[in-house]
Amino acid sequence: MVEVKDKPSVDTNGRRQEQMLTPDSLVMSYGEDEPLALDCGVDLAQYSIAYQTYGTLNADKSNAVIVCHALTGDQHVANVHPVTGKPGWWETMVGPGKPIDTNRFFVICANHIGGCLGSTGPSSVNPGTGRAYGLDFPVITIRDMVRAQAHLVDRLGIKDLFCVVGGSMGGMQVLEWAATYKDRVFAAIPIATAARHSSQNIAFHEVGRQAVMADPDWRGGRYIDEGTQPRKGLAVARMAAHITYLSDEALHRKFGRNLQDRDRVTFGFDADFQVESYLRHQGYTFVDRFDANSYLYMTRAMDYFDLAADHGGDLAEAFKGTETRFCCVSFTSDWLFPTEEMRTVVQALNAVAANVSFVEIETDKGHDAFLLDEPELFDAVSGFLSAAAQKRGLEPNDHEI
Amino acid sequence: MTVQPTSVQATRVDLLLLAEMVDPGSRVLDVGCGDGALLRILAETRDVDGRGIELSQSGVNQCVARGLSVVQGDADTDLVNYPDDAFDFAILSQTIQATHRPLEVLDQLLRIGKRAIVSFPNFGHWKIRRQLMFRGRMPVTENLSYAWYDTPNIHFCTIKDFIVLCRDLDAKVERSIALNAQGQRMGLGIPLFMQNLFGEQAIFLLSR
Numbered sequence: 001m002v003e004v005k006d007k008p009s010v011d012t013n014g015r016r017q018e019q020m021l022t023p024d025s026l027v028m029s030y031g032e033d034e035p036l037a038l039d040c041g042v043d044l045a046q047y048s049i050a051y052q053t054y055g056t057l058n059a060d061k062s063n064a065v066i067v068c069h070a071l072t073g074d075q076h077v078a079n080v081h082p083v084t085g086k087p088g089w090w091e092t093m094v095g096p097g098k099p100i101d102t103n104r105f106f107v108i109c110a111n112h113i114g115g116c117l118g119s120t121g122p123s124s125v126n127p128g129t130g131r132a133y134g135l136d137f138p139v140i141t142i143r144d145m146v147r148a149q150a151h152l153v154d155r156l157g158i159k160d161l162f163c164v165v166g167g168s169m170g171g172m173q174v175l176e177w178a179a180t181y182k183d184r185v186f187a188a189i190p191i192a193t194a195a196r197h198s199s200q201n202i203a204f205h206e207v208g209r210q211a212v213m214a215d216p217d218w219r220g221g222r223y224i225d226e227g228t229q230p231r232k233g234l235a236v237a238r239m240a241a242h243i244t245y246l247s248d249e250a251l252h253r254k255f256g257r258n259l260q261d262r263d264r265v266t267f268g269f270d271a272d273f274q275v276e277s278y279l280r281h282q283g284y285t286f287v288d289r290f291d292a293n294s295y296l297y298m299t300r301a302m303d304y305f306d307l308a309a310d311h312g313g314d315l316a317e318a319f320k321g322t323e324t325r326f327c328c329v330s331f332t333s334d335w336l337f338p339t340e341e342m343r344t345v346v347q348a349l350n351a352v353a354a355n356v357s358f359v360e361i362e363t364d365k366g367h368d369a370f371l372l373d374e375p376e377l378f379d380a381v382s383g384f385l386s387a388a389a390q391k392r393g394l395e396p397n398d399h400e401i
Numbered sequence: 402m403t404v405q406p407t408s409v410q411a412t413r414v415d416l417l418l419l420a421e422m423v424d425p426g427s428r429v430l431d432v433g434c435g436d437g438a439l440l441r442i443l444a445e446t447r448d449v450d451g452r453g454i455e456l457s458q459s460g461v462n463q464c465v466a467r468g469l470s471v472v473q474g475d476a477d478t479d480l481v482n483y484p485d486d487a488f489d490f491a492i493l494s495q496t497i498q499a500t501h502r503p504l505e506v507l508d509q510l511l512r513i514g515k516r517a518i519v520s521f522p523n524f525g526h527w528k529i530r531r532q533l534m535f536r537g538r539m540p541v542t543e544n545l546s547y548a549w550y551d552t553p554n555i556h557f558c559t560i561k562d563f564i565v566l567c568r569d570l571d572a573k574v575e576r577s578i579a580l581n582a583q584g585q586r587m588g589l590g591i592p593l594f595m596q597n598l599f600g601e602q603a604i605f606l607l608s609r
Contacts, residue, residue: 327465328472346472350479353428353487355450357465358472360458379466387468 012288013229015083016116020291023118024082025050025075025111028152036113036148042138046127049152050118051075051110054094055102057158063394064158065100066149067109068166068173070371071241071298072290074117077109078102083117083289092373099382104394105162113148114140114298116291123224123291133293135221140297142169142305146176150184160184162392163385167191167370168337169298172305175345178326179307179318187388189381191329192370194341195315195348196306201336204244205299208237212292221293234292235283242282247333247366251275308348315348322349325391326356327384329370329377336367357384414584415520415602416442419494422518422576422606423447427489430454430514432476432506433496437464440471452488454479477501480509492518495602498554504566511572511609520604523579525559525597544601560597567607576606 028049030036035043052075057064067077067090074081078088078095094100094107111119114137122137129136153161164177164185171193178188197205212218215233219226243251255275259265262272271277308315326349330342339360349356359380363369370377389396416439423429425447431440434453437460443449453471455461464471476493477500491514493506498521500506510517522545532540539549547554558566560579567574579587579600587600596603 325470346474347479347482350472350482351484353484355452355470356472357461357470358474359462359465360473361462362458376462376466380462383466383468390468 009288012083012285016289016291019082019117020123023050023111025052025118027051027118028155030151034151036144036151038138038144039141040139044113044120044138047113047120047148048118048124049110049113049120049148051108051152052077052079053109054078054107055105057106057156058394061158062160062162062392063105063389064153064156064161065105065107065163065165066153066161066177067094067100067107068145068149068164068170068177069109069112070166070168070170071302072238072286072295073170074115075109075111076117077107089371092371093378093381099378099385100163100165101382101385104389104396105385108152108156110149110152112140112145112298112301114145114294114301116294119148121291122221122293122297132222132224134224135293137293137297139304140301142172142176142301143180143310145301146173146180149173149177150181153184160186162394163187163189163388165189165191165381166193168193168367169302171337172197172302172307175307175318176305178322178324179311182322182324185324186392187325187327187385189327189329189384190342190345191377192331192334192337192342192367194337195308195318195345197302197304198341201244202303204240205303207240208299209296211236211240212296215292218292221296223292229287230292231284231287234287234290234295235280237295238286238290239279239283242279244336245366245368247335247364249333249364250366250368253364254278315344316351319349319352319354322352322354324354325384325388326354327380328356328358329380330358330360331365331367331369331374332360332362333364334367334369413438415580415604416494417446418578418580418586419492419518419520419604420446422604423449423490423492425449428452428487429490429492430483430488431492431494432480432510433493433499434464434469434471435460437467437469437471439492439494440464440469441467444469476506480506480513483509483513485512486515488514490514490516490518494518494520495522497521498557500556503556503558504570507566507572508570511570511607515608516575517572517607518604519563519607520602521558521563522554522602523560523597523600524557525561526601527598530598560600560603561593563603563605564593567605570609572607572609574605575608578604580604 032045035045111117126133171190174190212233215230217228218230258274260277311317330339346358429449429451431453440451454474461473491510529540579596
């Protein structure tokens with residue numbers, strides 16, 4: 001049976017807090033003279049972005065790829081994670097000889113502004129008060145995250161990107177990049193995402209946030225100052241969210257109604273079923289690697305995302321004049337970001353005669369499929385990127401010759 | 402990716418003849434692009450900026466994995482999304498007979514393409530007429546091998562029928578080619594009734 005831990009794992013939790021302050025990543029810092037102008041109207045002065053890079057930037061700086069991470073992801077795409085010790089979250093996709101081939105491309109992944117693994121966020125110290133921001137941190141939008149990435153790219157001396165790629169919340173950023181920085185994105189791969197967060201998705205996020213805020217240890221968001229941590233609330237939020245990442249079929253295939261280390265139900269509220277035990281495990285391991293307030297801010301950013309609304313209610317207007325090549329990917333069993341949402345994006349792209357590919361992949365793995373071993377996903381991404389690289393005049397790497 | 406002439410040589414003659422109608426370097430939409438065979442020929446021989454729409458998801462996924470820009474979509478419903486004159490050529494290769502509303506599809510094709518190219522099997526071919534005449538059964542031929550109850554081809558026409566459709570839609574026939582059973586172009590100056598009798602398929606270049 002999975003141990004229900006309501007005490008922090010000292011190692012993981014300690015490492016996380018260490019990574020928050022002094023990340024094992026590259027860090028780009030911006031002073032008071034170059035604030036980040038946020039959608040909420042606040043200029044965020046003195047902020048930092050923690051990021052990882054893989055591969056080598058070529059001489060004419062034309063092979064840069066930005067990978068945008070999802071809600072609870074981070075910059076450690078393709079290296080051992082400094083907190084959990086697990087492989088990078090997209091090592092199946094990014095690396096030498098992988099679809100996003102680091103022998104060929106220079107891959108950048110930044111921890112989002114508002115995140116909790118080295119980039120400035122609600123758990124960072126507010127220079128104005130000397131204490132953690134907590135809820136004084138300004139609300140961040142998807143466009144703010146993209147803006148921060150654009151500043152990072154500027155600092156790295158890269159004019160335009162070969163590709164921007166990401167799934168889920170990362171996919172929202174891909175769409176935002178393509179809409180806001182049209183002439184800086186040669187190719188875009190939005191995966192398992194949508195041009196707006198649906199009412200149902202906002203509803204799920206609200207459940208998660210309320211769970212965090214209902215935890216007495218949340219302390220109105222001041223838990224860092226008070227030396228507590230809303231572990232139970234955040235774990236429940238993660239449990240609820242995790243259900244939305246899987247499909248009914250996948251849950252049934254994995255667990256069915258199987259009992260956890262017992263022959264019969266206990267007529268109590270212990271984790272009788274394997275699926276309960278699994279969810280508890282997901283919840284309690286999550287809280288060791290993620291900050292509760294960051295979770296509130298990240299989910300809010302997704303809720304606020306509505307690309308059409310930002311362009312007079314017409315999604316096609318967002319992409320008007322685009323010369324970016326798009327490869328849109330959805331999964332049949334993803335009910336969080338169903339194919340219909342992606343089809344809306346594709347229709348908008350068709351309405352401006354954009355260069356677009358659209359692949360729907362048959363799988364029962366639900367929304368999480370974009371992170372898993374899906375050969376058709378890899379084939380689509382590598383086929384699309386090879387053709388795009390050829391158009392861009394990027395030389396094939398040694399492995400291809 | 403390099404140009405592989407061998408792959409082109411091995412492909413169907415009708416696709417090569419169709420490709421000849423496409424100006425080099427133009428923007429092309431192939432509606433019903435299947436596994437992308439025509440798009441690849443067009444990319445390799447005419448250097449086009451090519452896109453495709455394909456109904457079957459497996460066809461789409463194959464195309465994208467080969468680096469072609471293809472979306473899953475339905476010719477009957479999805480052409481309305483494209484703006485006017487979005488492409489230099491909108492192509493419907495061996496697909497019109499499988500659409501639910503051929504007239505509307507052709508109308509859309511002429512709207513989104515400055516020119517349209519349509520190829521289709523000719524149901525007026527003598528072998529088809531013979532089967533219906535002497536066997537009294539729905540024709541099944543080498544090229545049209547489906548039984549009536551499971552064929553995706555629900556709107557057959559003859560070359561003459563197609564010319565009438567073009568007239569109804571105010572489409573100008575800029576060029577037309579009939580292909581014989583070997584897939585070769587039939588000689589110039591052959592009267593229409595002969596083309597309609599001996600042509601196994603036809604390719605039309607249209608504008609409006």
